[in-house]
Amino acid sequence: ILNFGEIDADTLEELEELFIQSDIGTNITFDLIEKIEKQSILGKLKNSDEVISFLKKEFIKTLEIETREKKSTKPSVTLVVGVNGVGKTTTIGKLAHHLKKGGSKVMMIAGDTFRAAAIEQLEIWAKRTDSVIVKHNEGADSASVVFDGINSGISKNMDFILIDTAGRLHNKVNLMKELEKIKNVIKKANDNIEIETLLVIDSTSGQNGLIQARSFKQVVDIDGIILTKLDGTAKGGIIFPIVSELKVPVVFIGVGEGVDDLRFFDSEDFISALFD
């Protein structure tokens, strides 16, 4: 696409379509189109190649943000949160595998005490990756499983503790309160622990992904985003409004259902894929 020499109304319309269909959203899309129009009137962008490289630079600027240095603690504790079905449990399996390859001792905490067979699902991932797992019975209080898990992880000298939580829609106040409680209980188990909270976002999500990110950030303060299911046809453009507004970096992407299907986020690769 975009193989015209000149920049004209058709080119701009094609770009608008590309960005909207990538779920980038209308605000950022019209903002960029406006910038391109200005730049081309000033004679600074003369053809579509220059437009594309201009856009790529703009995108990179949005995604590459300052991330504060986190003191590394032992154990390092990661809390994985997000709405229903986005890939939290599977991603924990992938993360565990990745960390185990590096020779670390990994523990999983089965914090989803609600959904049918959630614990069994995580247990299989623990077996697959040779990770320790802490679990209670289905229906137990999630915060108490986490509390026990953190204490166990510390006493067992774990390097990494990955906490699975139940999927929850961000507009459910009591479920979001439960997440706050879980974070507090980790601090209660050990005040020195710095919790890394990762929000899992499904790349097929539309503009609701931004509302999810806002709500989760407000309630539990998100440190990073994992964008899953990028092996599909969705472009995951929702991360542009998310990252630009909330200043939270994308740290990993999920590209399949297997234990190896996790990549570090590379903004250049992601942006090139946008234009494919």
Next chain:
Amino acid sequence: NLTEKLGDIFDKLKGKGKLTEKDLDITLREVKLVLLGADVNFKVVKDFIKNVKEKSLGSEILKSLSPGHQVIKIVNEELVDILGGENEKIIFNSNRVTKIMLVGLQGSGKTTTCAKIAYNYKAQNKKILLVAADIYRPAAIKQLKVLGDSIGVEVFSMGDKEEPWKILKAAEEYAVPKGIDLIILDTAGRLHIDENLMEELSLIKQNNIVDETLLVVDAMTGQDAVNVADKFNEKIGLSGLILTKLDGDARGGAALSIKKVTGKPIKYIGVGEKINQLESFYPDRMASRILG
């Protein structure tokens, strides 16, 4: 909201005297933004706005005293018309076991919805058999069994080593002497671009008579919804759609896109994680939700 927005726009425009087609375009641009913000597909929005414009001009809206309200009325009617149709339910077979299968992307809510449908029809005194044909996802069979147990509905399974089309065949043979009215087949989540897994679904329909093939779609799905629905419909044929997680605050524009592109009726909506949280689809409610 949209009514207020359009009201303001038209008030400003009327201030300059006679309304023109260009004024209507300004208004319709606002409608376009609302629909895109609700995740309606770009191309579907384009066609939609074109139709609304034609109908608006045809209705002499530019001479009307309250053109803003007129436009909203036409937008609403057009939305309901596309989403529309009567309240379609599962069509039961009168002379053999009715078989329905739920398909869709990973995590859309298929397994949970299978159990919800089972619960719904059990309450109507139908004999149900749930069939576990997700042979890939860790503890998928267990998940369906736990759900089935919670509502006293039997779950048929052949473990994870048999092909789904064979599992359905065996399930039907098992079901007939038991007087089962309805078999609900849960399938693994899959990408519409995964040729092998899409072929797996085709094989189910080639080797079994499947009465309903329902695509389960997450209400928060964005622009990609159209690609997914189109591919599923093209490769295996759909008879209906189910939109899940409508208890969230996603506007659900994907519903409009998918309905427009496939023409298949939205048969149910999921409005929660509990097994009784399945409801009928009402086009007018969905229309106002999309408009925000």
